[in-house]
Each structure stands twice: as structure tokens, then as C-alpha cells.
Amino acid sequence: MRCAALSIGLLGLAVLAPDLQAAASARVHERPTVTYGGLELPVPAGWRVYDLAAEPTRCVRFDEHAIYVGVPRGEQDCPARIVGRTEAVQLTPIASDGGRRRAAARRRLSSLRIEDGPSGEARIDLPEAGVRITGVYGERRDLLESTLRAASAGPGRTEAAPPEEPGTVGRRAWATGPGFDTCAAPLLSTMRAFRQAYAVANIYIGGAARGCSQYNLSASWIRSVRQYGYRLIPTYVGLQAPCTGYRTRFKAKEAAEQGRAAAGDAVARARYFGIPRKKPIYFDMENYDSDDTACRTAVMTFLHAWTRRLHELRYKSGVYSSAGSGIRDLGRATGIKKPNAVWFAHWDGKARTTGSPYLPDTWWATHRRIKQYRGGHTEKHGGVKLNVDSNMVDGLVY
Known part of the structure; x- marks a missing residue:
């Protein structure tokens, strides 16, 4: 894998950061990094990165090592059933507070501990970066922990979440x-x-x-x-x-x-x-x-x-x-x-x-x-x- 920073904006496009394109071949031993909003997340070796703005119908699946960036805008093209889980991360937008707690966010990520639980899932909201991290794990909770501890957060911008419709109804059992x-x-x-x-x-x-x-x-x-x-x-x-x-x-x-x-x-x-x-x-x-x-x-x-x-x-x-x-x-x-x-x-x-x-x-x-x-x-x-x-x-x- 070539090493360069992947800059994936909250509005979607994944590109090589312009100032790194020329130097990419000379830096092949560095870890690639995903930048989303105000979050920078190094990509573990062997993991794939998917930009959902570029692939709006890609299935966000947790049975393979991957980082999914953004909001699925189309109908996800998933199999009818997927059972089983490994370590994976999804980054989605939330409302930003303008980065007022940037230092606190960095400390929180660097010392992050994920408690073992029946859900096999951790959700971390970073308003200072405008990003929600959803991390899942199978056998390697430590791998998810180390992946997220390597991230850093600063101010970022957000995109609006899709609207949802209200309503309720009650029926027989x-x-x-x-x-x-x-x-x-x-x-x-x-x-x-x-x-x-x-x-x-x-x-x-x-x-x-x-x-x-x-x-x-x-x-x-x-x-x-x-x-x-x-x-x-x-x-x-x-x-x-x-x-x-x-x-x-x-x-x-x-x-x-x-x-x-x-x-x-x-x-x-x-x-x-x-x-x-x-x-x-x-x-x-x-x-x-x-x-x-x-x-x-x-x-x-x-x-x-x-x-x-x-x-x-x-x-x-x-x-x-x-x-x-x-x-x-x-x-x-x-x-x-x-x-x-x-x-x-x-x-x-x-x-x-x-x-x-x-x-x-x-x-x-x-x-x-x-x-x-x-x-x-x-x-x-x-x-x-x-x-x-x-x-x-x-x-x-x-």
C-alpha cells in the first residue's frame, strides 16, 4: 500500500492530500491516514478505507477490517444476512462545537479504554471534531483500542443528517x-x-x-x-x-x-x-x-x-x-x-x-x-x- 494521507471531507470526496502527492513514493513506510472533519485516524495495515460519498450504496459491514467514512446516502447493497464480526470503524458526522475542547479530545483518545461488553461496540462522540466514531470488535478489542488511540481530533465541519419522519402506532401482539x-x-x-x-x-x-x-x-x-x-x-x-x-x-x-x-x-x-x-x-x-x-x-x-x-x-x-x-x-x-x-x-x-x-x-x-x-x-x-x-x-x- 502506498503511504499518503487520505483527506476525506465531510461532504464526501476522497483524494490524496495535494501537498503529499509528490512525496508519496519517498514515504512508503509511513501509515496512511484518514482525515474526516477534525479527526485524523491512521489506517491499520491491511485495512480498507471506503468513502460512502463516492460509493453511497456500499454495504457498511462489520465482518471485515475496514474504515467507513460518511453517511450511506443510497440503499446499502448488502446481502440479506451477515453474521459475525471483526474489528471495524465507521465515521459519521455530528454537530460541531467549533473545536473548543480540542486538547481534551486528544487526551481522551490517547487514553481510551473500551470496556468489554455483550454488544462488542463502542460509540465515541467528538463534537470538537464534528465526528461520531462507531467502533466494533470481534476477538481483538485491543486492536480497536490501539487503532482509536492513535487518532487525534481538532475542529471540523459537519454535514446535515438526513431527515427522519415521525409517527407511531399500536397493535395486537x-x-x-x-x-x-x-x-x-x-x-x-x-x-x-x-x-x-x-x-x-x-x-x-x-x-x-x-x-x-x-x-x-x-x-x-x-x-x-x-x-x-x-x-x-x-x-x-x-x-x-x-x-x-x-x-x-x-x-x-x-x-x-x-x-x-x-x-x-x-x-x-x-x-x-x-x-x-x-x-x-x-x-x-x-x-x-x-x-x-x-x-x-x-x-x-x-x-x-x-x-x-x-x-x-x-x-x-x-x-x-x-x-x-x-x-x-x-x-x-x-x-x-x-x-x-x-x-x-x-x-x-x-x-x-x-x-x-x-x-x-x-x-x-x-x-x-x-x-x-x-x-x-x-x-x-x-x-x-x-x-x-x-x-x-x-x-x-x-
């Missing part, structure tokens, strides 16, 4: 009909376009294995889409089973502790987004080796703790998983607290929630199940394209 899920919360204009085909959609509210940035997602966004007539499936993508290939896994001996911690963090995220008590939150437990007895036991312990803690906090418990692993194991398990509702993946192309060879119809009957029957594919509604999974809903929603 369950919904029926077709639904879709996609990795990143779409633009409101896309949600309006897809409303002609769908009345239920998923939202990823948090979790250490949530793979996509959620720039559009906010309490106002949720109120708006509910006003359009949508029902929502709040989903938390936390630590995964010990026997999977995902980087972000819980340890079998810590399954109960981590399940409770995930539930606590999920409720905090739900409250942040304005999702009230008595509503469901689904844990996304991706497919794992159900024949591995120790792993299966750990997953059941984790989900038992998840459900118990959600109930203590007065939320309903849901679990998303493969029909042939997590959901079947939950149905067969004894001596555990089972979720109020399930969302199972069985990509057989059949848009129905009953008749599964993995789940007897007596399990989670009567408005307590959702089936994901088709994986990622592109659909077009109202002139807008989006990569989605397809679901049939007869279950608990917000």
Missing part, C-alpha cells in the same frame, strides 16, 4: 402474512416501496455478531415504518455457539452468564429504540452442530438464561435458529425455560409455518412461529431493489 428480513435497515423510501408487498420486516437492534451497520435505524425510523403499517421483528445477534466457525462465540462454561448478559444488553437496545416492555426480542442463534452434545447443552443453557432474563425485565423471548438445530433442540429440551416464540430457518420454498419435518405443529402453536423459507435474493417493488430473505409470519412481533 402478533401478526400474520408475508415478511422480509435484510441485513441493514433500509431507507424510509425503500420501506414505503416494499409496503405494497409486505407488512412485516425484521430489524437488527444489536449484538456482538451483528454484521451490518445500522445507520438508518433509530426510534424515529421505527415509529415511521410502524405508521406505514409495518410490524417489526426485533432481533439481537449476540455471541454464537461454541461449535460454530464464527469469530464471536461464547464459551460453554460461561453460557448462562453470557445468555443473561445478552438479554440485558438487548433490552437496553430495545429501550433505546423505543420498543416498550411486553414486546418480543428474538435472539439470532445461527446453525451449529446439533450432534455435538456438549455444544448443544451449552446452547440450551445460553437460551434458557436469555429467556429467563428477558422475562425478569418484562420482555417476551424469541429465538431465531435453523429448524434442524436450535429450534428442534429447544423443542426437545427438558428442564429449561423455553422462549415465547420461535423464528425458524427452513429454506424449502414453502410459505407456511406448519407442516415442518423438524417441528411438530404442536410446538409454539397459535401465533407463535415465523418461518424463513427462502434465503437471500433480490426483489423489486415500487421501482426499488433490495436483497432480502422471505418469511411467512404467524407469530409475535412489535
Whole structure:
């Protein structure tokens, strides 16, 4: 990689700083630097830098080492599902205070400590630089820490955040009909376009294995889409089973502790987004080796703790998983607290929630199940394209 400073303005264009172009070849051993607003951030070796002003539909994904700069202005071109996380950074604008606390910001970054937590995420607002840093980590929290400690902040200018629409609505506890899920919360204009085909959609509210940035997602966004007539499936993508290939896994001996911690963090995220008590939150437990007895036991312990803690906090418990692993194991398990509702993946192309060879119809009957029957594919509604999974809903929603 050539070394020169990348100057990425808050209005978007990424260019080589003019005074460094001629010297670039003589300085190949220096670290490249991203400049955004009043923030200067050295780029770790091997990381990519993406300017969202130049690529407004690029997917901001947290499963690869990258720095994303700016605000996604178009519909993010993401796969329908990304699970798993490594270290990555997104820089977005916030209102600036004119740089009055520049020295304090530099001290704060140089001594930054990121507390380990179930969300695997840190958000740092630097009004003196006009920048919000969202940092995520998988196995290397120390790498994220050292990356951000190398940054410096001074005065910068901001761009206006996109407007959001108000609105709210209340409905019964369950919904029926077709639904879709996609990795990143779409633009409101896309949600309006897809409303002609769908009345239920998923939202990823948090979790250490949530793979996509959620720039559009906010309490106002949720109120708006509910006003359009949508029902929502709040989903938390936390630590995964010990026997999977995902980087972000819980340890079998810590399954109960981590399940409770995930539930606590999920409720905090739900409250942040304005999702009230008595509503469901689904844990996304991706497919794992159900024949591995120790792993299966750990997953059941984790989900038992998840459900118990959600109930203590007065939320309903849901679990998303493969029909042939997590959901079947939950149905067969004894001596555990089972979720109020399930969302199972069985990509057989059949848009129905009953008749599964993995789940007897007596399990989670009567408005307590959702089936994901088709994986990622592109659909077009109202002139807008989006990569989605397809679901049939007869279950608990917000």
C-alpha cells in the first residue's frame, strides 16, 4: 500500500492530500491516514478505507477490517444476512462545537479504554471534531483500542443528517402474512416501496455478531415504518455457539452468564429504540452442530438464561435458529425455560409455518412461529431493489 494521507471531507470526496502527492513514493513506510472533519485516524495495515460519498450504496459491514467514512446516502447493497464480526470503524458526522475542547479530545483518545461488553461496540462522540466514531470488535478489542488511540481530533465541519419522519402506532401482539428480513435497515423510501408487498420486516437492534451497520435505524425510523403499517421483528445477534466457525462465540462454561448478559444488553437496545416492555426480542442463534452434545447443552443453557432474563425485565423471548438445530433442540429440551416464540430457518420454498419435518405443529402453536423459507435474493417493488430473505409470519412481533 502506498503511504499518503487520505483527506476525506465531510461532504464526501476522497483524494490524496495535494501537498503529499509528490512525496508519496519517498514515504512508503509511513501509515496512511484518514482525515474526516477534525479527526485524523491512521489506517491499520491491511485495512480498507471506503468513502460512502463516492460509493453511497456500499454495504457498511462489520465482518471485515475496514474504515467507513460518511453517511450511506443510497440503499446499502448488502446481502440479506451477515453474521459475525471483526474489528471495524465507521465515521459519521455530528454537530460541531467549533473545536473548543480540542486538547481534551486528544487526551481522551490517547487514553481510551473500551470496556468489554455483550454488544462488542463502542460509540465515541467528538463534537470538537464534528465526528461520531462507531467502533466494533470481534476477538481483538485491543486492536480497536490501539487503532482509536492513535487518532487525534481538532475542529471540523459537519454535514446535515438526513431527515427522519415521525409517527407511531399500536397493535395486537402478533401478526400474520408475508415478511422480509435484510441485513441493514433500509431507507424510509425503500420501506414505503416494499409496503405494497409486505407488512412485516425484521430489524437488527444489536449484538456482538451483528454484521451490518445500522445507520438508518433509530426510534424515529421505527415509529415511521410502524405508521406505514409495518410490524417489526426485533432481533439481537449476540455471541454464537461454541461449535460454530464464527469469530464471536461464547464459551460453554460461561453460557448462562453470557445468555443473561445478552438479554440485558438487548433490552437496553430495545429501550433505546423505543420498543416498550411486553414486546418480543428474538435472539439470532445461527446453525451449529446439533450432534455435538456438549455444544448443544451449552446452547440450551445460553437460551434458557436469555429467556429467563428477558422475562425478569418484562420482555417476551424469541429465538431465531435453523429448524434442524436450535429450534428442534429447544423443542426437545427438558428442564429449561423455553422462549415465547420461535423464528425458524427452513429454506424449502414453502410459505407456511406448519407442516415442518423438524417441528411438530404442536410446538409454539397459535401465533407463535415465523418461518424463513427462502434465503437471500433480490426483489423489486415500487421501482426499488433490495436483497432480502422471505418469511411467512404467524407469530409475535412489535
